[in-house]
Amino acid sequence: MQSHYWRNSKIVEALRKEKTNLENAASKLLSFAMKAGAEAAEVCGTYTQGTRISLEKQDFHLASSGQGYELGLRILLHSKQGFSSCNSTEAKELKAIALRAVEIAGFSPPNPYYAICASDNVPTEAPSDLWDEGLHQVSLRTQKEWTRLMVAEATKDPRFRLNEGSVSIQSRLYLVMNSKATHKIEKETVAEWNLMGMAVENENITSFDYFSELSRKAPAIPEGVISSTRKFCQQVIRNLKNGPAKSSRGIVVFSPRAVVDIFLAALSYQLNGRTLVEKTGRWDRGHIGSQVLSEKITLRDMPWLIDRTGACIFDREGTPTKNVTVIEKGRLKEFLLDQYAAKALDLCSTGNASGSPSVVPSVAPHVLCLEGGEDPVDSVFKTATSAQKEFLLVRRFSGQVDPVTGDFSGVAKGSEWWHAGECCYFVRETLISGNVLDCMGSNIVAVSRETETVDSSEQAPTIATENVSVTIA
Amino acid sequence: MKDISARLQKIAQSAPHWTELRYQKRRSQSLQVQKGLIKQAKSNVVAGLGVRVFVDGAWGFSSTTDLGLKGIEKAVKDASRCATELSGFVKKSGIKKLPEVVLARGEFMLPGVVELGNMSLEQKLATVLQAEERIRNCSSKIQSATCTYQEFFEDKIVVTSDGAQALSCLARNELRLTAVAAQQGQLVEGHHSIGRTGPWECLFNPNAVEVMSEQTAKLAADLLKAPRVSGGLSTLILSPAMVGLLAHEAIGHTVEADFVLSGSVASGKLGKMVASPLITLCDSGKVDENPFGGGDILVDDEGVKAGTTVIIGNGILMSYLHNRESAALFEVEPTGNARAWLFRDEPLIRMRNTYIKPGNTSLEEMIQSTDDGYLVDGPLGGQADATGEFMFGAQKVQKIQKGRVTDLYRGATISGQAFNVLSTVDALSKEFRLDLGSGYCGKGQPAKVDAGGPYLRCKAIIGGIQK
Numbered sequence: 001m002q003s004h005y006w007r008n009s010k011i012v013e014a015l016r017k018e019k020t021n022l023e024n025a026a027s028k029l030l031s032f033a034m035k036a037g038a039e040a041a042e043v044c045g046t047y048t049q050g051t052r053i054s055l056e057k058q059d060f061h062l063a064s065s066g067q068g069y070e071l072g073l074r075i076l077l078h079s080k081q082g083f084s085s086c087n088s089t090e091a092k093e094l095k096a097i098a099l100r101a102v103e104i105a106g107f108s109p110p111n112p113y114y115a116i117c118a119s120d121n122v123p124t125e126a127p128s129d130l131w132d133e134g135l136h137q138v139s140l141r142t143q144k145e146w147t148r149l150m151v152a153e154a155t156k157d158p159r160f161r162l163n164e165g166s167v168s169i170q171s172r173l174y175l176v177m178n179s180k181a182t183h184k185i186e187k188e189t190v191a192e193w194n195l196m197g198m199a200v201e202n203e204n205i206t207s208f209d210y211f212s213e214l215s216r217k218a219p220a221i222p223e224g225v226i227s228s229t230r231k232f233c234q235q236v237i238r239n240l241k242n243g244p245a246k247s248s249r250g251i252v253v254f255s256p257r258a259v260v261d262i263f264l265a266a267l268s269y270q271l272n273g274r275t276l277v278e279k280t281g282r283w284d285r286g287h288i289g290s291q292v293l294s295e296k297i298t299l300r301d302m303p304w305l306i307d308r309t310g311a312c313i314f315d316r317e318g319t320p321t322k323n324v325t326v327i328e329k330g331r332l333k334e335f336l337l338d339q340y341a342a343k344a345l346d347l348c349s350t351g352n353a354s355g356s357p358s359v360v361p362s363v364a365p366h367v368l369c370l371e372g373g374e375d376p377v378d379s380v381f382k383t384a385t386s387a388q389k390e391f392l393l394v395r396r397f398s399g400q401v402d403p404v405t406g407d408f409s410g411v412a413k414g415s416e417w418w419h420a421g422e423c424c425y426f427v428r429e430t431l432i433s434g435n436v437l438d439c440m441g442s443n444i445v446a447v448s449r450e451t452e453t454v455d456s457s458e459q460a461p462t463i464a465t466e467n468v469s470v471t472i473a
Numbered sequence: 474m475k476d477i478s479a480r481l482q483k484i485a486q487s488a489p490h491w492t493e494l495r496y497q498k499r500r501s502q503s504l505q506v507q508k509g510l511i512k513q514a515k516s517n518v519v520a521g522l523g524v525r526v527f528v529d530g531a532w533g534f535s536s537t538t539d540l541g542l543k544g545i546e547k548a549v550k551d552a553s554r555c556a557t558e559l560s561g562f563v564k565k566s567g568i569k570k571l572p573e574v575v576l577a578r579g580e581f582m583l584p585g586v587v588e589l590g591n592m593s594l595e596q597k598l599a600t601v602l603q604a605e606e607r608i609r610n611c612s613s614k615i616q617s618a619t620c621t622y623q624e625f626f627e628d629k630i631v632v633t634s635d636g637a638q639a640l641s642c643l644a645r646n647e648l649r650l651t652a653v654a655a656q657q658g659q660l661v662e663g664h665h666s667i668g669r670t671g672p673w674e675c676l677f678n679p680n681a682v683e684v685m686s687e688q689t690a691k692l693a694a695d696l697l698k699a700p701r702v703s704g705g706l707s708t709l710i711l712s713p714a715m716v717g718l719l720a721h722e723a724i725g726h727t728v729e730a731d732f733v734l735s736g737s738v739a740s741g742k743l744g745k746m747v748a749s750p751l752i753t754l755c756d757s758g759k760v761d762e763n764p765f766g767g768g769d770i771l772v773d774d775e776g777v778k779a780g781t782t783v784i785i786g787n788g789i790l791m792s793y794l795h796n797r798e799s800a801a802l803f804e805v806e807p808t809g810n811a812r813a814w815l816f817r818d819e820p821l822i823r824m825r826n827t828y829i830k831p832g833n834t835s836l837e838e839m840i841q842s843t844d845d846g847y848l849v850d851g852p853l854g855g856q857a858d859a860t861g862e863f864m865f866g867a868q869k870v871q872k873i874q875k876g877r878v879t880d881l882y883r884g885a886t887i888s889g890q891a892f893n894v895l896s897t898v899d900a901l902s903k904e905f906r907l908d909l910g911s912g913y914c915g916k917g918q919p920a921k922v923d924a925g926g927p928y929l930r931c932k933a934i935i936g937g938i939q940k
Contacts, residue, residue, distance in 0.1 A: 062532035063532075064533070097516070107598060200736045207860055208858050281660075398858075411856075431888055471704030471935075473705075473934045
């Protein structure tokens with residue numbers, strides 16, 4: 001088994017070469033930009049190599065491999081900003097995008113809040129193990145074995161239909177370098193597996209459902225693939241038992257995935273420093289320290305949770321990341337900031353500059369975590385049942401969340417209808433509507449102690465809240 | 474381009490397995506303006522080659538940015554290795570060899586590439602600044618406005634070992650407008666967008682910027698005082714943009730052959746009545762009645778010419794959407810729906826311009842003959858499901874009472890089961906347009922699509938507030 005498990009040491013050497021190429025290209029790009037007249041310049045670059053095995057229609061479908069660079073250049077000139085990017089490390093191409101960025105800055109109106117700054121060193125307590133040499137060197141054959149485990153598990157019950165899925169492995173170098181002496185490089189490995197499917201029994205077809213999970217450590221992957229696929233298939237098959245919901249307005253319970261899809265999406269916008277600068281959110285600086293949501297709500301951004309998709313030790317501008325408590329017991333503590341928002345507000349960046357090298361940095365949380373409450377999840381359902389004999393448990397949401405108003409409206413997918421404290425069946429063609437800020441404010445009824453990680457990213461508890469409309473045909 | 478094309482052809486001809494080589498270069502630029510300032514101006518260039526190899530029923534894929542002979546040969550070798558590695562694992566039910574089909578050869582140019590490319594970025598910026606300023610000046614209630622212009626130019630070469638050799642060029646442009654209106658601590662957004670394939674004039678015909686800016690500002694200001702709609706099964710008159718979403722989300726996805734093979738609700742329904750006889754629904758690479766469609770392509774990413782496919786003809790399900798592999802499985806001709814977003818993505822079955830054909834009544838007549846219902850416009854996002862259950866968002870919902878349009882309500886979600894909803898259609902207008910705006914479809918990778926139709930009257934669920 002081990003004989004084909006690892007590739008050979010040439011791979012390690014090849015990656016060293018790519019790291020040197022990436023750093024050289026970034027240095028050249030900075031130099032071209034400064035020679036072209038930039039007053040300050042910043043390069044964000046990646047080198048990515050990966051392999052993926054895809055499944056389609058219950059079967060293996062495609063194996064793929066690829067590698068490539070991405071380089072983005074941001075420059076400042078007389079308080080004007082220019083940005084350009086490419087996927088080449090050739091000097092001719094780099095020179096062209098440097099000139100383009102300076103040209104764009106030339107006709108852009110000035111903005112005093114644009115900033116390219118020297119960044120602090122990453123603190124020693126930051127995680128250092130986003131990289132697993134073993135995972136980096138996994139062979140295509142081993143990857144195929146892991147995918148076979150997924151297929152075997154997904155085809156055990158003929159009622160489950162595997163529409164598509166994949167197991168991918170990626171190694172990535174991420175670099176931020178600027179003319180103020182910032183030079184940071186991070187390397188990460190990640191294996192990600194996902195599956196989309198439905199259950200079919202005679203004429204009865206369930207909704208599509210999906211899951212995605214990741215691991216940064218090779219030894220954990222086979223068991224992870226089997227257990228997550230098994231859990232997912234069982235959940236989808238349960239959906240075959242279906243029945244009608246009832247139109248109502250009252251208590252609705254939201255699963256951790258629904259909490260992420262609806263509530264965290266809107267809160268991310270409201271807590272974004274750029275929203276504050278642009279005055280397009282519900283809260284301003286005067287709200288810091290005041291009660292803006294229910295005291296049951298504590299929300300943190302935790303970029304150092306290394307088993308999550310957004311984990312990182314420095315952000316898109318090179319600023320070291322840190323855990324940021326944005327809401328504590330319903331009180332607004334601080335906003336998420338990049339250098340632009342920080343300068344506009346006369347504050348310090350929280351390390352939340354975000355985006356790939358091909359886009360201008362923006363603000364986003366890395367790994368949002370909504371803390372659990374005091375009650376076990378069973379008592380959340382008991383509380384909902386005692387207030388209302390029947391209610392909807394929203395498992396997944398497909399719809400619109402208006403981040404500005406907080407209004408949401410959409411279809412409750414794979415969701416359960418509860419009666420007298422028990423799940424009776426799964427509902428279809430059922431729409432829900434409400435307002436995020438009301439749901440997370442005075443309308444909140446209960447928050448579970450237990451939390452779940454959704455798609456290896458955000459974390460949330462189960463929440464029961466009032467004043468949500470349920471509509472059926 | 475021709476140098477690369479010749480190099481690719483030479484490699485494809487000597488490949489031991491069926492091989493597809495797809496070169497792509499995309500140059501994109503975008504400008505985003507807010508409060509009179511450029512919030513974002515950026516330029517991006519990506520170029521590279523995607524290689525697909527088919528061995529005994531298994532696909533291998535590899536991509537590279539090294540377009541030298543050695544780089545291309547290595548990518549072909551990697552793709553072959555991937556396909557060979559999988560070939561023993563693929564079950565016998567699939568096809569082992571792609572059948573012969575008519576493949577595209579030659580140059581396929583859509584209009585606008587030169588005209589749009591020759592315009593300076595400063596000229597384009599001036600229009601964007603003007604649009605954003607106009608929104609802010611439309612109403613004292615407008616707190617902020619954002620205007621985003623984006624364009625991309627795409628050169629592609631598709632060469633296959635069985636004879637395709639297609640070189641294509643196109644230019645796409647799009648404009649997105651957002652107005653935020655504020656009153657007594659309440660904030661509401663209004664959106665408008667337009668997306669085309671073609672020259673500058675197809676996006677900015679005379680007065681178009683002024684009209685779009687004013688409509689966006691007015692919508693946001695009007696929505697400030699609008700209540701939320703009461704939910705339930707209702708009679709709806711959908712605008713061409715909303716009909717586009719219905720055609721794309723509710724039907725289009727369920728007839729993509731890969732979904733059909735997984736057991737979508739359209740499976741086994743070919744030749745059956747699935748909609749009102751008023752409904753003829755098509756997907757096309759270029760719509761004659763509506764030039765410059767946002768999803769225009771002349772040839773797909775497998776080198777198949779992109780014609781028009783009648784999916785539903787007078788209510789009967791006529792065809793699914795195919796790539797070469799699914800067409801072989803169904804023993805039909807491919808429909809030119811294989812599309813990849815970038816060279817590093819493998820082609821998937823995707824829609825292009827999806828639309829319902831117009832009828833012979835007018836919007837006014839449709840409103841006058843509606844006793845109780847809603848006029849729905851302003852597409853937001855949408856999603857489809859294997860069950861045919863769809864949902865899409867609308868930002869503008871107006872009540873129709875006794876043949877007249879009355880109150881405005883805030884955005885809502887429309888849902889239903891696709892074929893059931895299409896069976897309730899009882900009126901289609903003469904007015905017709907593709908109007909999905911700057912919409913993209915997501916299916917693992919993005920695809921630029923367009924969709925539209927006439928005004929259409931049907932019954933569906935509108936999600937709202939219960940009393």
